[in-house]
Amino acid sequence: MTSTTSRNKLAALLxxxxxxxxxxxxxxxxxxxxxxRAKPATRRLxxxxxxxxxxxxxxxxxxxxxxxxxxxxxRIPREAxxxxxxMAKAMGLNTIGxxxxxxxxxxxxxxxxxxxxxxVAAFVKMAQEEGLWVILRPSPYVCAEWEFGxxxxxxxxxxxxxxxxxxxxxxxxxxxYLEAVGKQLAPLQVSHGGPILxxxxxxxxxxxxxxxxxxxxxxxxxxxxxxxxxxxxxxPVKDVADGHLPGLLPAVNGTDKPSQIRQLVRSNHSGQxxxxxxxxxxxxxxxxxxxxHTVPASKYTPGLDxxxxxxxxxxxxxxxxxxxxxFMNGANYKxxxxxxxxxxxxxxxxxxxxxxxxxxxxxxxxxxxxxxxxPAGQPLPPVPAAKPSIALPAMQxxxxxxxxDRLPAPVASAKPLTFEALKQAYGFVLYRATxxxxxxxxxxxxxxxxxxxxxxxGKRVGTLDRRLKQESLDVALPAGQVxxxxxxxxxxxxxxxxxxxxxxxxxxxxxxxxxxxxKNWKMYGLPFDQAPTVAKAGTATxxxxxxxxxxxxxxxxxxxxxxxxxxxxxxxxSVWVNGHNLGRYWAIGPQQTLYVPAEWLKKGANEITVLExxxxxxxxxxSLDHAILSDLRP
Numbered sequence: 001m002t003s004t005t006s007r008n009k010l011a012a013l014l015x016x017x018x019x020x021x022x023x024x025x026x027x028x029x030x031x032x033x034x035x036x037r038a039k040p041a042t043r044r045l046x047x048x049x050x051x052x053x054x055x056x057x058x059x060x061x062x063x064x065x066x067x068x069x070x071x072x073x074x075r076i077p078r079e080a081x082x083x084x085x086x087m088a089k090a091m092g093l094n095t096i097g098x099x100x101x102x103x104x105x106x107x108x109x110x111x112x113x114x115x116x117x118x119x120v121a122a123f124v125k126m127a128q129e130e131g132l133w134v135i136l137r138p139s140p141y142v143c144a145e146w147e148f149g150x151x152x153x154x155x156x157x158x159x160x161x162x163x164x165x166x167x168x169x170x171x172x173x174x175x176x177y178l179e180a181v182g183k184q185l186a187p188l189q190v191s192h193g194g195p196i197l198x199x200x201x202x203x204x205x206x207x208x209x210x211x212x213x214x215x216x217x218x219x220x221x222x223x224x225x226x227x228x229x230x231x232x233x234x235x236p237v238k239d240v241a242d243g244h245l246p247g248l249l250p251a252v253n254g255t256d257k258p259s260q261i262r263q264l265v266r267s268n269h270s271g272q273x274x275x276x277x278x279x280x281x282x283x284x285x286x287x288x289x290x291x292x293h294t295v296p297a298s299k300y301t302p303g304l305d306x307x308x309x310x311x312x313x314x315x316x317x318x319x320x321x322x323x324x325x326x327f328m329n330g331a332n333y334k335x336x337x338x339x340x341x342x343x344x345x346x347x348x349x350x351x352x353x354x355x356x357x358x359x360x361x362x363x364x365x366x367x368x369x370x371x372x373x374x375p376a377g378q379p380l381p382p383v384p385a386a387k388p389s390i391a392l393p394a395m396q397x398x399x400x401x402x403x404x405d406r407l408p409a410p411v412a413s414a415k416p417l418t419f420e421a422l423k424q425a426y427g428f429v430l431y432r433a434t435x436x437x438x439x440x441x442x443x444x445x446x447x448x449x450x451x452x453x454x455x456x457x458g459k460r461v462g463t464l465d466r467r468l469k470q471e472s473l474d475v476a477l478p479a480g481q482v483x484x485x486x487x488x489x490x491x492x493x494x495x496x497x498x499x500x501x502x503x504x505x506x507x508x509x510x511x512x513x514x515x516x517x518x519k520n521w522k523m524y525g526l527p528f529d530q531a532p533t534v535a536k537a538g539t540a541t542x543x544x545x546x547x548x549x550x551x552x553x554x555x556x557x558x559x560x561x562x563x564x565x566x567x568x569x570x571x572x573x574s575v576w577v578n579g580h581n582l583g584r585y586w587a588i589g590p591q592q593t594l595y596v597p598a599e600w601l602k603k604g605a606n607e608i609t610v611l612e613x614x615x616x617x618x619x620x621x622x623s624l625d626h627a628i629l630s631d632l633r634p
Contacts, residue, residue: 045128045193050230052249055273057197057313059190065311066197066276067370068095068135069319072144073123074104075347076322076357078116079599081123083384084320084357085130090383091352091363092370095197096127097278097315100138100185102177103152104328107425109173112180121184128195134188135278135315137200138181139218140174141500145285145343147328148493148503153425156504163500164205166214171221178225186226198230200278204253206235206243208498215245234278237264244268251278256303258310275312280304282316282362283350287332287341288491289467292590292630294350297365304366308373316366321347323355323595326581327426327528327574330495331450340466342450342491344591345583346629355595355627356562358386387598389562389625397551397610397619399534404430404458404485404547406532410522416507417523419490427527429506431486433518437477443484444472446509450491453548453613457483460546463614466491475513484518486511487548487613531576532609548573549616552609560601564593566622568631571614578607587614592628 048060056063069088076084088096104118114120127134141164142150155161161169188194201218215233222231234251235243237260244250250268252261252275261275282300284293307314324347331342348355352363363383371380407430411422416431445452450466454473462473490505511518534552565575567585575582575594578601582594612618 047193048190050190050197052230052274055275056311057274057276059197063311065308065373066095066133066135066313066315067093067308067373068097068133068313068315069093069352070097070279070315070317071320072098072101072318072322072347073120074101074117074328075324076117076320077597077599078119078122080357080597081126082130083387084353085127085132086381086384087353087357087359087363088132088319089130090381091319091359091367092374092380093132093319095133095135095315096319097135097137097317098123099142099144099146099150099203100136100181101142101144101146102140102150103146103148103425105180106152106177108152109154110176114184121188124185124188124195128188132195133190133197134195135198135200136185136196137203138178138185139200139203140177141203143203143496144330145324145347146330146495147426149330149495149500151500153420153493153503153505154423156420156501157423164202164208164214166211166217171217175221175224178221182225182227186228189227189229191229196229198232198249199227200251201231201233201245201248202243204235204239204243205233206239206241207496210242212245215243219245219248232276232278240264240268249274249276251276253277253279254281256280256300256307256314258306258312261307261310261312275310277307277312277314279317280307280314282352282366283318285321285343285347285349286590286629287343288586288591289588289632289634290341290590291632292350294630297362300362301365301369305369305372308369316352318347318349318351320353320357321349321351321355322357323347323583325583327490327492327584329492329584331492332496333494333499334497335499336469340450342467345585345594346591346627348627348629355629356387356389356597359383387562389564391625392555392557392563392623395553395555395608395621395623397553397608397621399552400619401534401550402458402545402547402616403487403526403550403611404455406550407524408526410524412520412522414519414521416511416521418508419505422506422523422525424525424527425529426490427525427529428487428489430524430526431488431507431511432522432524433484433511433520435477435482435484435513435518436480437482438479440474440476441514442472443475444512445486445507446471446511447507448488449505449508451489453487455485455487455547458485458545458547460614484513485547489613528574528581528611531579531581532611534609545616547616548611548613550609550611551619552607554605554607556605557601557603560598560603562598563596563601564624564627565596566593566624566628568592568628569615569620569622570610570612570618573611573613575611576607576609578602587633589632590630592631593624593626595627596623
């Protein structure tokens with residue numbers, strides 16, 4: 001229970017944020033929602049009760065052991081959602097977990113998108129059609145190796161706003177977003193006829209803070225948004241006490257030791273269960289310039305077996321990762337530039353289901369374990385056939401245009417502006433200034449975020465990489481007035497830890513040349529939120545040109561089939577196929593291919609466009625019938 005002082009403080013914060021004070025709800029473990037009376041001649045899906053028992057979750061009064069796997073709808077082509085859900089059933093899962101991604105659904109303030117690949121309600125309904133329950137994780141912060149941990153970039157444009165806090169501006173924007181999510185998903189809770197069993201409040205908050213009033217405010221916001229079923233919190237083993245809100249079930253992340261799980265849950269939850277491992281990691285993710293992470297199934301099958309044998313529920317993160325397409329990857333950061341770690345586009349994760357949705361040896365090993373705990377008379381469904389994949393003939397990208405010839409109208413400013421100040425979320429910004437040349441001078445960019453291609457009179461003279469703590473280079477300048485161009489790429493905002501509020505992108509401070517500050521900039525926004533077009537075939541890029549280019553072409557497909565673009569001969573950039581941004585590539589690895597789903601190909605002619613930053617002369621693009629995710633080229 002909160003003190004009178006704490007409750008008064010909470011009431012004041014709610015009022016500031018545009019909320020009304022109301023008594024905190026009774027512990028959700030003690031609440032059930034009665035089955036509503038059906039109206040005559042109206043067909044309703046059956047409703048259920050889902051409650052917390054002493055040791056087990058109770059579905060309609062009977063124990064339910066959730067065997068769950070994480071799937072993220074934006075990371076899977078909508079056309080492939082159902083096939084992934086069928087694979088989940090085939091491995092023995094009865095539940096899936098998914099985050100809800102704020103920056104995908106509210107890319108600009110008040111402008112919501114729940115369509116196409118962002119139609120989370122359709123995803124949840126499809127899971128129900130496939131006989132799966134759902135654990136929903138709609139907290140505005142998701143981590144998930146996702147840009148800014150799921151927060152929309154524009155929060156940084158509100159002075160004084162502080163994420164993951166009781167700061168009123170944050171609470172107001174959070175409330176508005178959560179109400180939009182509630183309209184989509186609250187009707188799909190199990191007590192209303194949907195498949196959503198539980199809803200997570202915040203996400204691993206104990207790794208960030210310990211403000212119980214903030215957690216209580218979260219709980220109220222969820223209830224006010226229509227989430228009237230079971231709520232829970234989840235935290236890593238060492239942070240459960242800080243991240244747990246009394247009255248809610250504390251789920252535990254990162255362990256498969258039943259004795260440890262019991263101790264942590266009981267010590268934070270009235271001395272009883274049930275027991276839920278909200279994130280169990282059968283592998284890990286990758287970032288640019290480091291070794292691909294793989295873990296053999298044999299290391300994890302004993303732990304999975306022990307948890308299931310103990311009757312506990314579990315959610316494997318990830319069951320299927322998919323791909324973090326476009327510019328939505330996040331990054332880790334540990335306090336200095338050499339510890340900035342932007343994640344790769346592939347979210348294969350060495351998961352039981354690979355990036356293309358095919359079962360791996362880990363899938364089959366986990367399936368064997370799960371089969372031991374199936375109810376009598378309920379054998380596992382057969383495993384669907386793996387999707388075929390092919391290597392296509394080499395593609396010739398015959399259309400080309402210099403990126404510097406495709407610039408939009410600029411924004412002028414004495415000092416360079418960040419992406420946020422330009423109201424641009426992702427992609428690139430070209431910074432241009434006219435400087436006096438003559439001789440060699442040192443160019444320094446203070447607090448570059450994150451990668452820059454430096455050009456003098458249109459020719460590349462060097463690159464700067466935040467990961468490598470690079471902030472300056474010597475440039476040779478011809479005599480007279482010189483055009484200085486700095487193309488800056490946002491490689492992904494930090495998604496975890498104490499630096500969430502230090503996520504501005506671009507040139508965030510200043511540029512100096514020969515020790516003098518460069519002023520009077522023109523900035524050209526290149527968000528590439530739509531696929532770029534290259535109007536017509538041109539002559540080959542002049543040999544003297546070394547700046548970034550856009551190249552495009554067509555390739556023919558007899559039958560749409562999965563394939564993998566082989567970028568090992570290219571430098572750094574992004575690829576679009578038929579308007580879909582497939583993600584980033586970078587020769588440093590470990591990822592060297594980009595997955596092309598069959599669902600996004602067409603019989604006959606297909607369009608492909610490549611933005612290449614470093615090797616403008618490259619014109620041929622090969623493909624493979626398999627991924628290359630472990631080729632590191634420092």
